[in-house]
Amino acid sequence: MLLKTSLRSFFAHKGRMILSLIAVVLSVAFVSGTLVFSNTATGTFDRLFASTASDLSVGQAKDKLTADEQEGGAASTVPVDTVQKLAGLPGVKTALGQVMVQSAVLVDPKTNKAVGPTSGAPTLTGNWVETPRKSVDITSGSAPKGAGQIMLDADTAKKAKLELGSPLRVITKSGNYDFTISGIVTFRTTNPGAALAFMDTPTAQQDLLGTTAFTTVDLFGDGSRSDDQLKQQALAALGSGYEAKTAAEQKAENNKDVGSFLNFMKYAMLGFAGISLLVGGFLIINTFSMLVAQRTREIGLLRAIGGSRKQVNRSVMVEALILGVLGSTLGLAAGLGIATLLIQLMKAAGMNLDASSLDITWTVPAASYAVGVLITLLAAWFPARRAARISPMAALRDHGTPAEASANRIRIVIGLVVTGLGAAGLAAAASADKAATGGQWLGLGVLLSLIGFVVIGPLLATGIIRVLGAFLPALFGPSGKLAQRNAMRNPRRTGATAAALMIGLALVTGASVVTSSMVSSANAQIDKSVGADYIVAGQGMGAALTPAMVSAAKATPGLAHLTDAKELPANVTAPDGATTETKLVAATRTFTEDFRLKTTAGSLTAAFDGGIAVPQDWATKHQVKVGDQVKVDYGRGRTQSLPVGQIIDSGESLFSGAYIVNTDTVTKVVPEKDLPASIQLYGKAAPGADPDRTLTALQKSLEAYPQISVRDQAGYKDLIQQQVNQLLYMVYGLLGLAIVVAVLGVVNTLALSVVERTREIGLLRAIGLSRRQLRRMVRLESVVIAVFGALLGTGLGLAWGITSREVLAGQGLDILTVPTGTIVGILVASAVVGLLAALLPAFRAGRMNILAAIATD
């Protein structure tokens, strides 16, 4: 019986439910889409790794203190005879020597552009051997033979518009090698984005390693022994200096690399899904509040004829349940669409995922329904409670919808207290000494100020809209006056509608304050502390600067000097005995002219005179002073004791947390041939040389290496701006969803208000309000609500952003930049959003039949 009434009521009001439904659908779609997407991505990688992993992969044992291949170090290798040693072991069917490096760069000689992934996926170059477990098949051409032939994977070839017979250049540490494409291989499973290139084994050893050796030996068992048994046997046979990974270990390692990236994406997107759910919650609260208000008489009658409070409450909750279940179901379906869309987006960004099989595990519907239904029920609970409080007397009262009571005192007190606590939290964050404590206060302050603002929203609505709307009557006449009054008449409703918009805009504003401060601080830092005119660096993985490149750059006319910076892994031991694993920056002496680092004590020159520069945090923690001796361990028994020449301030942003030494100091214990390749070069134009012309000349010297970029200071600033912008646009894009839901909320509130005020509108039209004036009235109300929400949002966002900057001041964000343009943009955009949101409700109000409107009960 109860269910029947609720069902009937739900479908009778389906028009009014539609926007709430959309909000639930959107939020749930985001949740389910994210889950399906990350499942699919994991599945793609799983299948790929499962298809490529050998039973056992044997390689050189990794020494932590040896530079990785990607950091400019040499690839680790095993001797050729390892293959024979392993092939003879019992249970081994096949043992294959593999050459596979990530540091080679593929270049199309015709365009002089790098070929391969732009998404951060690796370019794998190696030898072609037929293995029992292949990830690729030759689909055209033939396997490479001799020094001039290479095979490329189909995806990369297609993207770079290369085909059989096309030339391809491979740039390695030992030089540049030209090849002709002899064959194309195609992946058996979906390739997420890595580029693959194969040569014959002698060529690969010669060009990629510079020595006759293998990077790994892959074993395939005959099935008589488990992978673990094979591993024990292999390690026992080879002795120390080797490591072996079973298929399961290889998979786990690969998954760990990919997983951290996928997890970051997953949690970021779920975070935004959460925000849009929160925003959607406000929309649902408003819808049910209005439905309850409009049905006051009906509910009063139900109570008068003997319905209990519980029954009234339950009837509203059952309606919410229907909405939640329906919304979750549709959202689940829409989520598949979102997942497909995300997969396409990733494809555009260079990451292929297997779109043909979306992985839908039981967790997806479970999470979708849980989230959708719970949020709907939670949001409907407040209006349902209010409905249950309606007295039977309401049935007898006058027509029309009773005005909501203005914000009550308890609510105001709670709101003010929570807002005050939030403000106190932000203040504590701003004045905290340590960034970590500051961060905790910041989180607390953000949360409390947000809750506080939501709670006192209705109070603010009355106050701010009175001020905000004061000019409306003067500007827009009677429409303006009526709009202002309408926006103020239900403060709770206006507050909730605006709060939805506020959340998204507060986050956007906060993020833009922090990022623009980041950019301006970095720029100021560059102006202040960078003396170098040019910065030479590789792009992407494996793009270290080989000696050939360094000498090419050094030969450029017009350069006063070129500083060569390398990174090498080392253990640094303080006088108190504590050892820190780090990547030491080793640079040539002219580094001291290229950078003026923020200094707590000592000087960079002292550090380069046979000493070391250490970061302030470390120095404070281990009570290290200038002049103290620290021990540096470069591995393989190479150690030296160095005096601290400089303590680098923690506010230094270019080299924050870095340990810096002179390369000449390092070469006292580490032979030059064991040093990794350079990471960056810093150049300075000679006095009298034209800086721009020197930049062009330097770029020309390195023309043959498209993976290397040469920038002057302006170019470097642009790069930072670009990187920050990329992050910002992603945040904006995802928050856009929350704002879309909030706009739906404005549309929803207006549409329901128009329905609720049918009689009023009829009366206004009867006594002569024109359609245009009426539509303007609705639009202005919408704009007022939207701008009110935007004001709260930008205000809150500014407070958050400024406090965050304050907290991060010690981390190099020493300049606060408030992006005035962005904030003005947000306010103007919110007015436009208000206008757009009012389009449909205003149109409907204008079309209302006057007589029918007057006759409405």
Place this chain on the structure above:
Amino acid sequence: MTTAAKAVHDQQTPGGQGAFAASARQVTKAYGAGETRVTALDAVDVDIHRGRFTAIMGPSGSGKSTLMHCLAGLDTVTEGRIWIGDAEITGLKDKQLTRLRRDKIGFIFQAFNLLPTLNALENITLPMDIAGRKPDAAWLDQVIETVGLAGRLKHRPTQLSGGQQQRVAVARALAARPEIIFGDEPTGNLDSRSGAEVLTFLRRSVDELGQTIVMVTHDPVAAGYADRVLFLADGRIVDEMHAPTADSVLERMRRFDGKRTS
């Protein structure tokens, strides 16, 4: 319509300034088509005299409200022509009709006459606000004085009694000095004392302020305040009465009911 009234109307062209605040000729209003066609008004001719208080009476479904809505430009007619003062309103676009209602017509509805967001004074001046006109201060004072609302101008409608609300509605209708005021059962929701009060104000505004009023009612007592009563039945004007009293109207209604049931 009586022969006399028709003769008066025929003498004057509906384009010139005449003795009629509103006129209808052969007005028919029908809903639906074919088999389901329902005729609410059937070729009605009517003239509303300037400066007079006219009541329209009739049983439910007689078409009295429809007639008023058509005369007031709230509803469109199926056939026939209607004039407000010297201007024909049939065939006007919504925009022109809206302006006509705003500038020339005042309304008093049975209930929900006032905007809850505006106070009494703001409600009274609303039509002029909408038109962007300044109210005539002296006239406004006089109207407010007449309806006895001087002390309650800052009150919101919810703070006023039903009778007071209707008096605000009467003041709003009068304040803009419309050519004609239409009342749709303006006392239908009031107790007899408040009703009498409102009717007295309407009567006084005709006598003292020279206002033209048309009122739809089914209450013989209310009709007794009018100068003239038109009786409607089945979409036609079946009779009229000058200088009516509550008793004579009641008597007429009884006869009328008897005729219908016979």
